[in-house]
Amino acid sequence: MEHIVIIGNGISGVTAARHIRKRSNKRITIISGESDYFFSRTALMYVYMGHMKFEHTQPYENWFWEKNKLELIHGFVNTIDTETKTLHFETGDILNYDKLIIATGSKPNKFGWPGQDLNGVLGMYHKQDLENLEELTSNNKICKRAVIVGGGLIGVELAEMLHSRNIPVTFLVRESSFWNTILPNSDSEMITRHIKNNDIDIRLSSNLKSINSDDKGFVKSVTIEETGEEILCDLVGLTAGVSPNINFIKSSNIEFNKGILVNKYLESNIPDIYAIGDCAEQREPIGHRKSVEAVWYTGRMMGEVVAQTICGKKITYNPGHWFNSAKFFDIEYQTYGWVFSKPKENHAHFHWRHEDNTKCITIEYNSITKEFIGINTFGIRMRHDIFNKWLDEKQDIDYVIHNLKEANFDPEFYRRFENDILTTYNSLAQKS
Numbered sequence: 001m002e003h004i005v006i007i008g009n010g011i012s013g014v015t016a017a018r019h020i021r022k023r024s025n026k027r028i029t030i031i032s033g034e035s036d037y038f039f040s041r042t043a044l045m046y047v048y049m050g051h052m053k054f055e056h057t058q059p060y061e062n063w064f065w066e067k068n069k070l071e072l073i074h075g076f077v078n079t080i081d082t083e084t085k086t087l088h089f090e091t092g093d094i095l096n097y098d099k100l101i102i103a104t105g106s107k108p109n110k111f112g113w114p115g116q117d118l119n120g121v122l123g124m125y126h127k128q129d130l131e132n133l134e135e136l137t138s139n140n141k142i143c144k145r146a147v148i149v150g151g152g153l154i155g156v157e158l159a160e161m162l163h164s165r166n167i168p169v170t171f172l173v174r175e176s177s178f179w180n181t182i183l184p185n186s187d188s189e190m191i192t193r194h195i196k197n198n199d200i201d202i203r204l205s206s207n208l209k210s211i212n213s214d215d216k217g218f219v220k221s222v223t224i225e226e227t228g229e230e231i232l233c234d235l236v237g238l239t240a241g242v243s244p245n246i247n248f249i250k251s252s253n254i255e256f257n258k259g260i261l262v263n264k265y266l267e268s269n270i271p272d273i274y275a276i277g278d279c280a281e282q283r284e285p286i287g288h289r290k291s292v293e294a295v296w297y298t299g300r301m302m303g304e305v306v307a308q309t310i311c312g313k314k315i316t317y318n319p320g321h322w323f324n325s326a327k328f329f330d331i332e333y334q335t336y337g338w339v340f341s342k343p344k345e346n347h348a349h350f351h352w353r354h355e356d357n358t359k360c361i362t363i364e365y366n367s368i369t370k371e372f373i374g375i376n377t378f379g380i381r382m383r384h385d386i387f388n389k390w391l392d393e394k395q396d397i398d399y400v401i402h403n404l405k406e407a408n409f410d411p412e413f414y415r416r417f418e419n420d421i422l423t424t425y426n427s428l429a430q431k432s
Contacts, residue, residue: 003027004310005095007085009078010101011296012277014038015303016101016310021248023311028069029095031087033076035127037062042296044130045157049164054127080252082270099272099310100284102260103303106242106278106294109150115211120219121236123159133161136235143167145233147222149208151178151325159200159235160329168229170201172208172224184341184362186351187376191328192414193357211236211302242294246281257281259292259400264316266306273310276302286319288338295324297326300388322374323384331358336387337374347373350397350428352421354379361421363397380411380417401425 005022006013009032017028029148041056046052049427065072074180076090078098087095108123110116117359137143146162149153151173156237167326175181178195195202214220214412221232244259255261255269259281266274277299282291298319305317325334339362343349347366353360365372372395386407390400404418 001025002098003029003096004048004099004101005029005031005097007087007106007388008100008277008279009035009038009072010041010105010277010299011038012105012299012303013101013103015071015300016276016307017102017303018068019307020310021070023068023307026310027071029071029073029097030065031073031075031077031095033074034075034338036072037065039127041125044127045161046123048130048133048161054130069108070238076261077248080249080256082273082388083429085272087092093183097272101275101306101310102246102268102273102275103278103299104245104279107245108238109241109243111240113208113211114218115213116238117188118211118213118236119217119221120234121211121238123238124154124161125242133235137162137165137167138376138402143234145170145231146230146235146237147172147233150238151175152239152241153179154242154249156195156326156328157237157240160198163198163200167235168201170203170233171195172203172206172222174205174207176205178204181341182340183376184348184349184351185415186353187360187362187378188341190357190360190378191331194328194331199330209252215221223394244292245369246279254426257291261279265309266302266317267309267312274306276306281318284318285416289319289322293319305427321388323387328378332381334382334384335374336379336382336384337364337372337391339374341375342362350401350425352417352424354417355418357418362421365397370398372397372400375400382407383409 006017006294008031013030017030018030020026037058038332043057047054077087077089078090085097106125108125120136122129145168147170148158149172159171162169175431177188178192209225211219212221212223219234219236221230222236223230246256246260254273259276260268260281261283262275262280263269263283266276268275277293301315301319305315308315321337323336343364344369346366350363362376364374372390401422404421
């Protein structure tokens with residue numbers, strides 16, 4: 001019986017296992033050093049904030065795995081011998097495979113800061129990070145202040161988590177406005193204000209110089225590069241992005257750059273070895289997409305694709321139109337298609353913001369053909385399927401603006417803003 005081994009039990013690896021099982025009776029083994037069972041990584045913040053228990057983050061009951069003949073191994077793979085198709089574990093154990101799927105996800109970035117490995121320094125990505133955070137903040141006397149380094153989505157989540165326990169937070173953001181390398185200035189400025197309004201001490205254009213230790217090896221402060229200011233703290237969250245978790249493959253002959261290099265079928269350079277999810281890097285660009293995407297839904301899609309290929313129906317990975325969602329405290333964010341921080345050549349932005357400064361949209365469109373390119377929405381829920389349809393149909397911005405009611409996903413009695421948006425759009429059109 002062909003043996004499929006999957007390293008990683010996140011959304012990518014587990015999706016691959018489930019879909020291989022649906023299509024075959026192959027032997028399937030899933031290896032994870034993080035947790036015994038698959039859990040929803042995006043729900044970790046809600047466990048910390050008391051909205052759910054960790055077991056509630058597990059989509060499947062513990063009996064699910066044995067019932068579906070999915071073997072689970074809790075352990076770390078040290079090296080891969082691709083010639084003999086053998087995995088070598090930290091414990092000295094070995095495991096042979098016929099086909100191997102690497103789905104080891106991401107790890108938090110570290111940039112060689114002095115003190116980055118002190119007690120009290122953590123990321124916010126793994127189950128172990130949650131456990132460490134709980135231990136460090138279980139009593140407010142232990143953590144009088146936290147410093148978060150890096151102005152991305154994980155940083156905002158960690159700020160909200162700590163804020164929920166009344167722990168003061170200083171947020172070091174190297175950009176001049178929060179996430180303005182991704183968001184247009186108008187969107188970024190609104191989110192920056194909202195973070196400040198939630199009592200977060202956000203320091204813009206600020207880089208970490210060092211994390212400083214007390215005499216017991218614990219964090220006591222950080223120093224800011226630009227000013228030399230020392231900020232006393234008991235905890236430092238490193239949230240300056242993530243990178244593929246692939247150190248264990250670097251002694252093998254599997255080709256990698258930032259991540260494991262794969263073709264459009266998610267195959268590596270070694271026969272019978274595939275890479276999916278955050279640890280995979282596309283050899284050929286897919287539109288405007290990054291070669292490595294640490295996004296939940298693309299990991300799931302890759303798992304479905306590689307399962308079909310392994311089960312005899314070879315298909316290419318095609319993630320379709322870009323979309324993503326997040327939350328900045330109580331402002332929900334969605335993006336569909338492409339909205340760049342600065343409009344591309346022959347593109348323009350239409351921006352509308354509500355007077356309460358918690359709701360806005362930005363639409364990118366072709367300034368010559370008027371074709372709709374993408375939309376950011378903040379504080380207004382929109383329908384993914386509608387925007388996908390409009391992007392497929394290459395609708396123009398006039399059509400999108402006049403039909404926004406069709407895309408609104410807010411509950412029936414929520415206030416609607418389509419008429420305000422249309423009025424602003426028509427006013428700008430008359431001026432131009």
